[in-house]
Amino acid sequence: MAAMTADQMRSIEERFPQVFRRPLYKRFGPLVLFTGILLYLVYALWFFSLPQVLRESHWERLPLFLTQWISYDLQPEFRLDQPQITPRYPRFSALGEDPHPDWVITNANGSYTILIDGRAKSVTFDKTEATLVANGQTVPVSLASGKPVISGPVPEWITAHDDEIVARMGFAGEVRITVDRVKVRKRFLGWANFVFDTRSPFFGKSPGEVVSLLMSGPQLKPGTSNIALAADNIWNNAQWQHGDVWTKLFQTIVMAFLGTLLGGIVAFPLAFFAARNITPSGLLSQVLKRFFDFMRSVDMLIWALFFTRAFGPGPLAGSAAIFFTEIGTLGKVYSEGLENIDDKPREGIQSTGANGLLVQRYGVLPEVIPVFISQTLYQWESNTRGATIIGAVGAGGIGLKLWEAMRTNSNWANVFYMVLLVLLVVFIFDSISNFLRRRLSRTIHDYNRIQAGQG
Amino acid sequence: MTFAATIRSDAVRQAADAWRRQTSLRRFYTALGIGSLLVAMCTAMWFADEANAGHFFDRLPHILDFLSWLVPKDWNDVWRALFDIASPHDKGSQEFNFPLGRVYLWGGFYLPEYFELMLTTLNVALVSTFIGFVFAVPFSFIAARNLTPSPVLRLVVKRFMELLRAFPEIVIAGLFAAILSTGPVAAIIAIGLHSIGALGKLFYEINENIDMRAEEGLRAVGANWFERVRFAGLPQVLPNFMSYTLLRIEINVRISTIIGAVGGGGIGEELKLSISRGFGAKTLALVLLLFTTIFLVDQFSAWLRRKLVGEQAFMMGA
Numbered sequence: 001m002a003a004m005t006a007d008q009m010r011s012i013e014e015r016f017p018q019v020f021r022r023p024l025y026k027r028f029g030p031l032v033l034f035t036g037i038l039l040y041l042v043y044a045l046w047f048f049s050l051p052q053v054l055r056e057s058h059w060e061r062l063p064l065f066l067t068q069w070i071s072y073d074l075q076p077e078f079r080l081d082q083p084q085i086t087p088r089y090p091r092f093s094a095l096g097e098d099p100h101p102d103w104v105i106t107n108a109n110g111s112y113t114i115l116i117d118g119r120a121k122s123v124t125f126d127k128t129e130a131t132l133v134a135n136g137q138t139v140p141v142s143l144a145s146g147k148p149v150i151s152g153p154v155p156e157w158i159t160a161h162d163d164e165i166v167a168r169m170g171f172a173g174e175v176r177i178t179v180d181r182v183k184v185r186k187r188f189l190g191w192a193n194f195v196f197d198t199r200s201p202f203f204g205k206s207p208g209e210v211v212s213l214l215m216s217g218p219q220l221k222p223g224t225s226n227i228a229l230a231a232d233n234i235w236n237n238a239q240w241q242h243g244d245v246w247t248k249l250f251q252t253i254v255m256a257f258l259g260t261l262l263g264g265i266v267a268f269p270l271a272f273f274a275a276r277n278i279t280p281s282g283l284l285s286q287v288l289k290r291f292f293d294f295m296r297s298v299d300m301l302i303w304a305l306f307f308t309r310a311f312g313p314g315p316l317a318g319s320a321a322i323f324f325t326e327i328g329t330l331g332k333v334y335s336e337g338l339e340n341i342d343d344k345p346r347e348g349i350q351s352t353g354a355n356g357l358l359v360q361r362y363g364v365l366p367e368v369i370p371v372f373i374s375q376t377l378y379q380w381e382s383n384t385r386g387a388t389i390i391g392a393v394g395a396g397g398i399g400l401k402l403w404e405a406m407r408t409n410s411n412w413a414n415v416f417y418m419v420l421l422v423l424l425v426v427f428i429f430d431s432i433s434n435f436l437r438r439r440l441s442r443t444i445h446d447y448n449r450i451q452a453g454q455g
Numbered sequence: 456m457t458f459a460a461t462i463r464s465d466a467v468r469q470a471a472d473a474w475r476r477q478t479s480l481r482r483f484y485t486a487l488g489i490g491s492l493l494v495a496m497c498t499a500m501w502f503a504d505e506a507n508a509g510h511f512f513d514r515l516p517h518i519l520d521f522l523s524w525l526v527p528k529d530w531n532d533v534w535r536a537l538f539d540i541a542s543p544h545d546k547g548s549q550e551f552n553f554p555l556g557r558v559y560l561w562g563g564f565y566l567p568e569y570f571e572l573m574l575t576t577l578n579v580a581l582v583s584t585f586i587g588f589v590f591a592v593p594f595s596f597i598a599a600r601n602l603t604p605s606p607v608l609r610l611v612v613k614r615f616m617e618l619l620r621a622f623p624e625i626v627i628a629g630l631f632a633a634i635l636s637t638g639p640v641a642a643i644i645a646i647g648l649h650s651i652g653a654l655g656k657l658f659y660e661i662n663e664n665i666d667m668r669a670e671e672g673l674r675a676v677g678a679n680w681f682e683r684v685r686f687a688g689l690p691q692v693l694p695n696f697m698s699y700t701l702l703r704i705e706i707n708v709r710i711s712t713i714i715g716a717v718g719g720g721g722i723g724e725e726l727k728l729s730i731s732r733g734f735g736a737k738t739l740a741l742v743l744l745l746f747t748t749i750f751l752v753d754q755f756s757a758w759l760r761r762k763l764v765g766e767q768a769f770m771m772g773a
Contacts, residue, residue, distance in 0.1 A: 037585070044582050047575075048639055057635045065630060251506055258499045261492070297750040301713045301723055302742055305730045311514050314507030319499075388623045389710070392717040393727060396506065399625060403717055406629035419626050426621040 067171065069416035072192040073185050076104065078112060080127050080143070081180040085112060095198070103186065114184050117172035123182065130177050132158065132167045141165055143179050191413055193239050200233040240417065245401065249421050251315040252397030253429075255390075256383040259322025263330050264376045267292075270327075271334030272360065278338055289335065295328025300390060308394040318395030322383050329379060337371045338364065370440045377440075381433040388422055398422060524733045532736035537744060539567040542736075550734045569722065569744050575639055576721035577748070579714075580707035583643045587650025587707075588700050591616075594651065595658030596684045601667060613659070620652030628714050638720030645714060646707055653706075657699045658692070665691045694763045701756040701763075708752055712745065 004012075013020045045051075074095060077088045089099050103115040111126035121134045130141040130148075135157060142149045148165045150158070159166045167175045176183040196202045201220040202210050214226050221229050235243040273279045274288035304321035311317045346363035354362070391399020402418050405411045504511050527533060528544070535542045535553050545551040556568025566574075597603050598612045624645040631641035669687035678686070715723025722745055729737040 040581070041585070044578055047578055048582075048643070050640065053635055053637055053640050059634060061634050062630075065633065247506070251503070254499045254503055258496065258503060261496055293750060293753070294746075297746050297753065298742070299709050299712055299745060299749060301709070301716055302726065302745065305716070305727060309730060310509075310518050311511065312508030314509070315503040316507035316509075316511060319503050385621065385623075389625050389713050389717070392625050393713065399623075402623065403625060403629070406626065415626060415629075419623060422623050423618070423621050427617070430617075430621070 065412050068412040071187050071189050073187040075185045078182045116169050116186055121169045121172055123175045125182050134169050141177055146179060148177050196233050197237045197239050202230055245418060248398045248401045252387045252391060255315050255318040255322060255397055256387040258319040260326050260380040260383050262323045263326025266327050267331035267334055270331050271338055274335040275338035292328045292331040295324055300325040304390045304393050304395040313394040313396055315396040318387060318390050318397055321390060321395055333375045334372055337368050341367050370443045374437045374440045377433040377437055381429055384429050385426055525735050527736040533739045536736045536740035569741060572722040572725050573744055573748055576711050576715055579639050579642050579711040580704060583646035583650055584704045584707050586647030587654045590651045591654035591658050594655045595662055598659040599662035601663055616652040616655040619648050624649050625717055628719055638718055642711060642714045642719035646710055650703055654703055658696055661692045661695045698760045698764045701760050705753050705756050708749060
């Protein structure tokens with residue numbers, strides 16, 4: 001096809017002025033908005049002094065923290081300044097009271113070999129000499145001169161300080177050598193003692209042994225069945241605190257449930273008086289709507305802090321905070337739902353001479369109930385998430401526990417355990433709420449179709 | 456009675472019976488549902504009360520005692536606290552040291568401390584919403600069934616967004632606080648990541664409901680995926696995107712105050728300190744400022760959303 005003539009172009013331009021001659025604000029609006037956002041971002045960069053924050057950040061901690069989520073380490077120490085080399089384990093180590101791990105080997109000549117990652121990454125030492133093996137290299141360290149000394153070149157995985165030699169062996173761990181002690185950190189994938197802690201009589205037994213003990217073993221604690229004992233041991237696991245964690249998780253669920261439900265119950269009648277098309281008085285409607293705005297604008301945080309102070313920390317304070325916020329939110333969405341209804345069913349019921357309450361019951365409720373339930377479910381779902389954060393300010397539930405575990409920066413495995421539980425709960429509740437809402441929206445859809453069909 | 460009338464009355468009776476049976480069954484189910492909900496509610500109340508440090512009925516008579524510290528001796532102190540004006544009650548204690556927090560901009564012109572903190576909280580909310588928007592838009596187009604043919608890619612992006620949405624913000628905030636060692640930036644990352652998931656979900660649901668004729672037209676002239684999304688998808692969905700983003704700003708202002716209270720800096724932290732120490736005037740000033748700001752943000756966003764997409768902006772959840 002040949003190119004268009006100037007006349008044709010002009011005629012097209014004249015026919016579609018909304019495309020070719022757009023008003024100025026429409027043509028430059030996006031550009032102005034874009035520039036505005038860009039300027040704002042530059043300002044934010046300065047406001048949060050981001051370059052400085054990044055310069056002072058410790059990104060090397062991130063992989064360390066993340067590995068701690070799914071692994072644990074054991075840190076035995078071997079004193080060299082005593083007549084005989086003795087391994088010492090920290091008091092609450094994951095190995096229990098009397099550890100004899102198979103990766104600590106006592107050799108015939110009195111020296112020790114620690115397998116960090118098999119023989120390929122290991123350290124062998126006696127009082128005068130240590131041998132580090134990793135990355136295919138064997139590095140002897142002499143301890144005889146009162147200082148740890150490496151003769152020959154120092155490989156890059158070893159840092160030789162004046163009085164200490166640090167050998168990093170990647171994820172598997174590290175070895176620190178001074179003249180009077182050897183410190184080993186060996187990392188294991190997984191969660192230590194997740195089921196039974198070191199005080200439990202079931203500790204250190206293989207799953208098969210535990211099952212046979214549960215089924216038909218002699219009573220480990222006289223007077224208690226083994227199953228009850230095991231359940232008690234798991235529930236009171238000192239390291240993982242299963243009992244406490246699950247109770248707190250349940251508190252969070254209860255907070256969201258109770259707050260949303262009570263909020264809905266209170267907001268429901270109020271919404272009828274706030275909806276402009278139903279309420280008899282315009283003033284009442286305005287007052288109620290401002291009341292809803294007030295309840296919503298006094299943030300959930302403020303309510304939570306106040307109720308924590310009033311009732312003491314715990315799920316009661318959290319429920320009350322969600323309840324008060326939810327009166328506002330649900331009151332607002334309910335009254336908006338009511339204002340959007342079709343007035344014809346109401347008129348029909350009114351024409352039969354029904355009283356005010358009956359008109360609402362048969363003329364309004366059937367139309368709004370699915371919408372109300374759907375919105376309440378949506379709020380319930382989002383409050384289940386919100387209750388976790390609210391908990392951290394003292395309103396009870398898993399949030400506080402998470403925050404306490406995180407503050408010490410050492411218990412990331414526990415944090416991850418709780419995060420997984422929270423994720424599980426959120427996913428389950430999302431699915432329930434989505435399923436119910438999808439069914440309800442079909443009801444709403446059907447209703448609208450019938451309405452439309454009847455004209 | 457004629458034969459036809461008998462049949463009819465039989466049919467009518469049957470229909471009436473069926474209807475009655477159905478209604479009574481439905482009534483029974485409704486009653487059962489409401490009954491079990493009430494039982495669950497009472498159990499939940501009992502449980503919450505048992506687990507709480509203070510019990511409801513023990514504390515109820517004292518609820519006004521708790522309000523007593525909130526009432527300041529001098530109401531003018533609320534304004535003084537809000538605008539960092541020196542108070543005559545200042546005896547060197549932290550309760551009345553209002554001018555100490557002034558942030559001098561130039562010369563004698565200063566920003567009151569609480570306004571500065573509120574600004575931090577607002578900025579956290581705005582920047583994190585921006586982060587959420589920027590990442591949610593491409594993700595939402597990849598996750599939309601009608602625009603992305605690969606089910607694997609869709610599934611991966613959807614699950615990823617779900618994970619971001621469900622992951623507790625305080626954990627991300629805590630993790631990054633340990634890395635970045637300052638509050639607000641960690642809060643931005645936490646809320647930003649959450650916003651990606653939350654906005655992405657809403658966005659892709661909008662994307663799946665677009666009118667596909669424009670897309671077909673572009674496909675017919677050989678446009679690639681980016682061009683189809685840009686010229687067929689984006690213009691249709693942008694008003695709704697903006698509307699949900701504004702809604703997200705409202706939510707993020709609230710979240711950022713809460714994250715602030717657990718160590719993210721900003722006004723939340725100050726409020727928590729002030730309440731826990733029982734500073735009446737300061738608490739009232741903070742609550743007033745926070746309330747006004749959230750109220751204004753909500754009203755402004757509602758007005759803008761109404762302009763963008765009309766009444767449709769308020770039909771959430773249904």
